[in-house]
Amino acid sequence: MDIMCPETGRVIPPENYNVRTDLAISPFTGKQYKLSELIAERARGDEDLELLSNPPSGLREHQGIDGSAVSVSTRNLPIALFMTVFTVFWNSGLLVPLVGPWLGGMTGEDGGPAPKFGVDLFMTLFFTPFILCGIGTFMYALMAWFGRFRVTVNGTQLITFRGVGSIGFRRRFDATRIQKITIEQTSISHNDSPMKAITLWIPEKKNIGLGIGDVRQAYLAAWLRNELGLNQEK
DSSP states (O other), X not given: OOOBOTTTOOBOOGGGEETTTTEEEOTTTOOEEEHHHHHHHHHHHHHHHHHHTSOOTTEEEEEETTEEEEXXXXXXXXXXXXXXXXXXXXHHXXXXXXXXXXXXXXXXXXXXXXXXXXXXXXXXXXXXXXXXXXXXHHHHHHHHHHOEEEEEEETTEEEEEEEETTEEEEEEEEGGGOOEEEEEEEEEEETTEEEEEEEEESSSEEEEOTTSOHHHHHHHHHHHHHHTTOSSOO
């Protein structure tokens, strides 16, 4: 395996590195590097090439005026079915106290006008958190059915988007500050196991791509390293 200079992409001659001391000196830059890290980076570069030659399902690459992008489906059938049933159950339960009085006529029990929206001001305020929760479950169900996660590299910017259609959340990062991209475990657990995410080292860690699946995360991380020139093999 050839050992590559991280800055020039050229092969470092064998006489310029020492396995015992774990040091490598680039004759092109004069800088010292840990040999073990250079070997690991080169091996990862080879893995990235293999990953990029076999894109997983549910993934689409496209080139536009806003840069190179990869979008990944966030569809999760078990969660989509559960959230759909839960959303119907939750919001149906809210309809009874909110709309029920309207179905009984437009007058209150004392013969006066019925309260607006079927409830008085106190009840409206009381049910507001439940209504917001119902909207949240509806949006979560939509994401589970039709959501997408998209990463765009546009010059010096890396932009992520998670949502349905054009509605969702965007995050922007300075691509020139990203030192490396890895897959790391997060503090979030699912089924008693920590979930993984794509970690951008800027140098502070920023996680993206949570919950899109291990195979898609691996491909997207490889694609980003390739687009940003973070692989040694250039």
